[in-house]
Amino acid sequence: MEFISKTAAVNLHSVVFDFDGTLSLIRKGWQEIMTPYFTEVLMGTPGAGTLEDENSCAREFIDFLTGKQTIYQCIRLNEEVIKRGGKSLDPLIYKNEYHRRLLEKIEYRRKGLADGTIQPAEFLVPGSVGIIECLIDHGVDIYLASGTDEMYVKEEVALLKLDRYFKDRIYGARDEYKLFSKAMVIQRIIEMNDLHGSSLAGFGDGYVEIENIKEVGGIAIGVATDEERMEGIDEWKRQRLIKAGADVIIADFTELEALENYLFGG
Numbered sequence: 001m002e003f004i005s006k007t008a009a010v011n012l013h014s015v016v017f018d019f020d021g022t023l024s025l026i027r028k029g030w031q032e033i034m035t036p037y038f039t040e041v042l043m044g045t046p047g048a049g050t051l052e053d054e055n056s057c058a059r060e061f062i063d064f065l066t067g068k069q070t071i072y073q074c075i076r077l078n079e080e081v082i083k084r085g086g087k088s089l090d091p092l093i094y095k096n097e098y099h100r101r102l103l104e105k106i107e108y109r110r111k112g113l114a115d116g117t118i119q120p121a122e123f124l125v126p127g128s129v130g131i132i133e134c135l136i137d138h139g140v141d142i143y144l145a146s147g148t149d150e151m152y153v154k155e156e157v158a159l160l161k162l163d164r165y166f167k168d169r170i171y172g173a174r175d176e177y178k179l180f181s182k183a184m185v186i187q188r189i190i191e192m193n194d195l196h197g198s199s200l201a202g203f204g205d206g207y208v209e210i211e212n213i214k215e216v217g218g219i220a221i222g223v224a225t226d227e228e229r230m231e232g233i234d235e236w237k238r239q240r241l242i243k244a245g246a247d248v249i250i251a252d253f254t255e256l257e258a259l260e261n262y263l264f265g266g
Helices: 031-043 051-065 070-083 091-115 128-137 150-159 182-193 207-215 235-244 256-264
Strands: 014-017 141-149 170-173 200-204 219-223 248-250
Touching (some): 031 051, 031 070, 031 091, 070 091, 070 141, 091 150, 128 256, 141 150, 141 182, 150 170, 200 207, 207 219, 207 235, 219 235, 235 248
Parallel strands (some): 014 200, 200 219, 219 248
């Protein structure tokens, strides 16, 4: 657990969790689907550069927009296609094809979790249930806000058996993308509960949710899990989360006592 700032929680009331990469690893490896697909699209345009250049371009804007709804990455892809003299398409076409490819890759995970041949712990960031139960024991309201489509988020929350904790406080992306954002969810929570500053905290592995929490004066905890080794810190994530304004960086939730002391004093 690495402290980046000296900001501490005060009378913590509500916590917002990101989902993919923060709690769930069901979609681990999604970049390995999106980046080659987007590169393939860019290489099919009249003004395409080299494979290396187009792969680099796709990877850069995908990384930058991680944490926002998937549609924003697809909107940016369409903009890059137009720049290269390609035909403009509805970004939903790109989103649907990406999602088809991703679901094909992760279907065995979803199926295994559904039929019990895979246990939820295999696709949860270590310590996830512990921190959730700790927050609930302290009387904290917990919310989940994801850039993944809400229908799939709710399905995967249930597959990981986390639905009993979050209940109806689960928010995800919609095709009418302007009707949802993590910032909107955070603002709604603040208004509903009359929250101020560090009475709100957020956990996330992406730039967007950390930035959104800091914009309203909340406590931002960056989750920099190394999803390949499943131990230690992913340095690329760490640097990105620090740049976004994270107050604390953690590898996962296994340092529960230290996290509890930070959030509630001790």
